[in-house]
Amino acid sequence: MIMKNLLLVEDDPEATRLLEIYLSSESYRLVCCGTGGEAISKLNVLTFDLIILDISLPDISGFEICKHLRDDGCTIPIIMLTSRSEETDKVLALDIGADDYVTKPFGTLEFMSRINALLRRSEQTRIEANDQNQEISYKELVINTNKRKVTLRGKRLELTHKEFDLLVLLATHPGRTFNRYEILELVWGNTFEGYANTISTHINRLRNKLEADISDPKYILTSWGAGYRFSE
Structure with a gap:
């Protein structure tokens, strides 16, 4: 070992x-x-x-x-x-x-x-x-999972460590709704059980960086009463 x-x-x-x-x-x-x-x-x-x-x-x-x-x-x-x-x-x-x-x-x-x-x-x-595709592309968004690099309309986005992990989780499962506790477990592990409200903070930060109009998001969508999903 x-x-x-x-x-x-x-x-x-x-x-x-x-x-x-x-x-x-x-x-x-x-x-x-x-x-x-x-x-x-x-x-x-x-x-x-x-x-x-x-x-x-x-x-x-x-x-x-x-x-x-x-x-x-x-x-x-x-x-x-x-x-x-x-x-x-x-x-x-x-x-x-x-x-x-x-x-x-x-x-x-x-x-x-x-x-x-x-x-x-x-x-x-x-x-x-290493097993995943190196790049995920949707509309004008490109995510390079190996280099941990995200570009939008050709310009690099500056994401925090957890913002990137959250985006990759959603983008690799387009259309699937994740509730807050699933996101907390899959992105942070289950250590922070009880702090699921922080997911909303990260979603809002991501939307501010991704969306031209956060009132009408195109990438990260809300499944009302259930959680969040990436657009299909």
Whole structure:
């Protein structure tokens, strides 16, 4: 089995030592850093399979780092690790592209299970992307699934990590209606059960980028009372 490389961005020495013990017992290769600047430097030169990212860092907020990575096209799974348990923080983490959100103190067995599940899902997504057609075209929209690139009328659209995944899910199943919980499970995994309202936020953002007239959408349609679908 190929050893997975994990980046831990955490300024609490006790939490770092605890995770080092458990992750090494699972045969993961762990790289640790205590600041956001150090994390970005390591990401520029090393390859990682998963990032464990604390929100409250001494220099850069974990939210800022996560958003920067997703805006830059980074697809590495990210687990936000924090002592903040407010629902607004969890929803924000989800909106900017985090794959999971774990609140301190946490159970190590459950945390390890979440890491393993994210890594399995990431690998499956990579395999499925390689099996899919490289391009999806509809009207003036072109989606390149391998390059994670979307163009509309010949101009590239800047989509966040999750906006792209949501668009690909709908576009690869034209005409099929997905309800919010199906979208949440298929795009984010089932970790964020209970935060399905964020789907509306992502749909609205996508429509603002795709549609000439959001009051009369041509690509992403609403199935009233049921969910959302891509045009046939």
